[in-house]
Amino acid sequence: MVQPLLFGLFLSMYLLTVLGNLLLVLAVSSDPHLHTPMYFFLSNLALVDVCFTSTTVPKMLHNIWTQNKAITYGGCITQIYFFILFAVLDNFLLTVMAYDRYVAICQPLHYMVIMHPRLCGLVILGCWVSSLLHSLSHSSMSLRLSFCSDLEIPHFFCELYQMIQLACSDTFLNNIGMYLSAGLVFCGPFAGILYSYSKIMSTIRGISSAQGKYKAFSTCASHISVVFLFYCTSIGVYLSSAATENSHWSAIASVLYTVVTPMLNPFIYSLRNKDIQGALRRVFLMETMKGSIILELKKSP
Template sequence: MEPGNSTHISKFLLLGFSEEPKLQPLIFGLILPCTSSLCLELLIILAASSDSHLHSPMYFFLCNLSFVDICFTSTTIPKMLWNIQTQNQLITYKGCITQIYFYIHFAGLDIFLLTVMAYDRFVAICDPLHYMLIMNPQLCGLLVLVSWVMCAMYSLLHSLMVLQLSFCIDLEIPHFFCEIKQVVQLACSDTFLNNMVMHFGAGLLGGSTLAGILYSYSKIISSICRNSSTQGKHKAFSTCVSHLSVVSLFYCTSLGVYLSPFATHSSQSSATAALMYTVVTPMLNPFIYSLRNKDIRRALKGFSGMETFTKGAFVLRLKKCMV
């Protein structure tokens, strides 16, 4: 294929884990069962929506995070599993651009929602008397809406910039999905602007949100330390530990991929490490929240019990009709 405009490109080749063919069945066998956690994410959304006790800002943001995690995982994992199963590593040009858009969009939403949830915990602990007044439904909806709009614009910018690139003969992406950095490196045309926007955007997005989270938790810790009640300290800490675990897991794995020396020198190692924040982290989120949160566990039990009751009532009515 001759170098030229990117519109002439028809397909890319996702190398993924092809360098280790013996590992592919193992990866497939490990990842496929993990997708069952997506059902738990959906159950959390349904349970929190059906339980009136969970109609609060914290669970509103948790439901949004669960939905984003489902979308984030669905952006890359189905294609990866399909490629391993069929031994077909091709992805169309349009499919690659689409994957770049949704990957950046939902990854950014994950970061924004974790930041918003940190602010929610900050208000709840540091100013509990005015919590419901500050975190009113209008503000909560506005925070989520702004997050969606900003991430949509940010991912659209990157996608449009990739569309302007021209690509060479070598169209092999050393990853299991169309990671934007790897795609840009394949271009024959000048990529200075793309790289500048990528680094500036990642620094601004990641740095500002991380600073917001750290600031919120510094205030939370300061407030907890001033609380003389041991029971109050334990209650305040327990409301934050789940969110803090998710934040630590997400940031440590994603920063580890891009900042560690082996990730920059070995594309195979980078692809393996990327599994952590694209697959493992979103799938661990529902377990972290559901196992540590009594309200979520109660809502899940209530929701499953409600389903059982509904089925029982339906069978009973059916028997009456038959009689």
């Protein structure tokens, strides 16, 4: 009785995640007013979130439906590769978006000069290449591990830390790589985000009018919320996965990280953003008008 409820719950959350993020991409791409660096990065984040949640949730839904948790070794390595790829991409994009907000608020007169389209495209390319290489290094190092018998990873997906802990071969290089990765790929960008926002807050404090302060802060509020969700849940995953015996809390943290956060992101960005709300209304209006025209044409002799 519980499994159909879980299947329905996670399927609904997955569909909501995909629909919400794709609508965000559609709104940004269809409205010329949103063809700015901020919304360009946001649409990329939305696409990455769809890919990120798609690396784990479809397999989880299959497991719930078939009541079979088995996954092949190749499937597990593939899942690790894409999970790391999109998690790191999420992290890099949030850092780039923090820098974008820093330039917009702290150097508004130079914003369009600094954040020109060519630079934005190169930044996105750099994020992809770095993430691909980083993910490839971890998955390649995982291939050298050997295991003594059939294993059960206490997650609903193949989690790198758990896989390394269960290996029978020497894991020294894997552990070193994992800790270096945590320092460079997560702590480094997070420090960049904190630095950007320290400068932003300093600039906002210097604004004389309360309305000006509110307007400046409101442009960052959604991003701050998403950063808070992303880092809190990711820290929760890796702190909980360090305690292998506490698989219940580890699974909860993993669900928050891989399912709930990508689902909430489009709502956070569109809830208070009148530009995106307006773009979505225009998209729905255009689709409604197209539907009406098609119906009228079908009715006409």
